[in-house]
Amino acid sequence: MNKTKNKYHPPSRIMGSLAIILLNSLLLFHSVYSSHAISQPSDHGKQNREIVVISKDSTKHFKDSMSPVGYDGSISATQPFPEWLADFTYLKEWPGIDPPYVPLSFIDMNQIPNSVPIHEMGACPGDRTGCSFDCHKCVAQDDIYTCPKLSQSFDDGPSPVTTRLLDNLQHPTTFFTLGINVVKYPEIYKQIQAKGHLIGSHTWGHKFLPSLTNEQIIAEIEWSIWAMNATGNHIPKWFRPPYGGIDNRVRHILRLFGLQAVLWDYDTYDWQLLNNQRTEQQIFDEARSWLASSGGQKRGMILEHDAHDRTIDVALELSNNIIGHDQLTAAQCVNGVEYIKTFGVDNEEYAAAAAVNVNENFIYVS
Numbered sequence: 001m002n003k004t005k006n007k008y009h010p011p012s013r014i015m016g017s018l019a020i021i022l023l024n025s026l027l028l029f030h031s032v033y034s035s036h037a038i039s040q041p042s043d044h045g046k047q048n049r050e051i052v053v054i055s056k057d058s059t060k061h062f063k064d065s066m067s068p069v070g071y072d073g074s075i076s077a078t079q080p081f082p083e084w085l086a087d088f089t090y091l092k093e094w095p096g097i098d099p100p101y102v103p104l105s106f107i108d109m110n111q112i113p114n115s116v117p118i119h120e121m122g123a124c125p126g127d128r129t130g131c132s133f134d135c136h137k138c139v140a141q142d143d144i145y146t147c148p149k150l151s152q153s154f155d156d157g158p159s160p161v162t163t164r165l166l167d168n169l170q171h172p173t174t175f176f177t178l179g180i181n182v183v184k185y186p187e188i189y190k191q192i193q194a195k196g197h198l199i200g201s202h203t204w205g206h207k208f209l210p211s212l213t214n215e216q217i218i219a220e221i222e223w224s225i226w227a228m229n230a231t232g233n234h235i236p237k238w239f240r241p242p243y244g245g246i247d248n249r250v251r252h253i254l255r256l257f258g259l260q261a262v263l264w265d266y267d268t269y270d271w272q273l274l275n276n277q278r279t280e281q282q283i284f285d286e287a288r289s290w291l292a293s294s295g296g297q298k299r300g301m302i303l304e305h306d307a308h309d310r311t312i313d314v315a316l317e318l319s320n321n322i323i324g325h326d327q328l329t330a331a332q333c334v335n336g337v338e339y340i341k342t343f344g345v346d347n348e349e350y351a352a353a354a355a356v357n358v359n360e361n362f363i364y365v366s
């Protein structure tokens with residue numbers, strides 16, 4: 001990292017934003033973990049189920065989904081804060097649950113659509129032109145929401161239980177990680193990587209993006225990318241929005257980073273195991289029905305969580321005894337690239353430069 005410090009300098013235009021960054025960082029130190037981010041899943045689920053409308057035949061497989069776990073606020077980051085990021089952000093450590101917005105030279109805030117109404121989770125606007133997935137199950141052309149083979153995917157990690165999944169899973173799969181967990185469990189992240197699985201971003205801190213300002217959305221995305229870059233030496237291509245919260249404003253920002261959304265058409269609701277709203281048997285029965293649906297084509301993208309022992313047990317039963325090992329990663333589902341860029345450990349300077357210019361040379365798959 002030392003060579004990076006001497007050779008890499010942030011773009012001069014970024015320097016003008018120093019005051020904003022310093023202000024944000026000061027605010028950061030005074031921030032507290034918000035109840036919004038750590039609300040109990042039962043609250044989220046109840047709120048969403050009451051309001052989401054599913055009406056069209058084409059959306060019959062979609063269901064609303066809440067996820068169980070965010071992060072453990074009592075665990076500190078162990079991934080070192082890289083010097084290139086310190087040079088760029090003027091911070092010294094990874095942020096907490098509310099990451100500061102760091103302006104990026106390739107983002108023109110004036111181009112971000114202002115016609116999409118900001119909405120809280122479950123408080124859906126009547127206007128559907130924003131193409132909300134969480135409200136109306138609307139998908140854009142470049143959203144991935146299914147797969148030619150019925151395939152599992154896992155959100156909210158890495159977590160301590162992820163290792164048991166890694167030890168027993170016999171096929172490549174996709175993990176959508178939270179930046180705040182990546183820097184808490186960097187060794188588990190590297191195990192995911194070493195096993196050949198695909199890793200995508202699930203934001204920094206699991207907020208419901210359509211309720212946030214543009215700056216807050218950018219912060220959630222950029223910090224997740226930096227966490228993955230610092231830990232895995234790569235820049236993600238694939239992104240899963242927490243709670244399925246995505247609309248055309250969020251998509252516009254994602255595209256600036258070269259990211260594409262990976263949604264789902266089958267939901268295990270595995271987090272409901274944790275508050276006894278659901279049983280393992282229910283999940284297994286539904287998975288068998290998914291295999292039989294659509295004339296037995298065995299296609300689809302399944303949402304799960306590597307977050308708790310019981311969700312890991314379900315994942316392994318699904319993989320080993322119900323769905324089988326003939327599965328695809330999200331990238332394989334669309335014959336897409338795995339990452340926008342990957343770097344060797346001897347090329348950290350380039351990685352650092354790319355980390356703040358991540359929209360270079362990205363490829364869209366649709």
Ligand SMILES: [Zn+2]
Nearest residue numbers: 067155156242
């Ligand atoms: Zn999640």
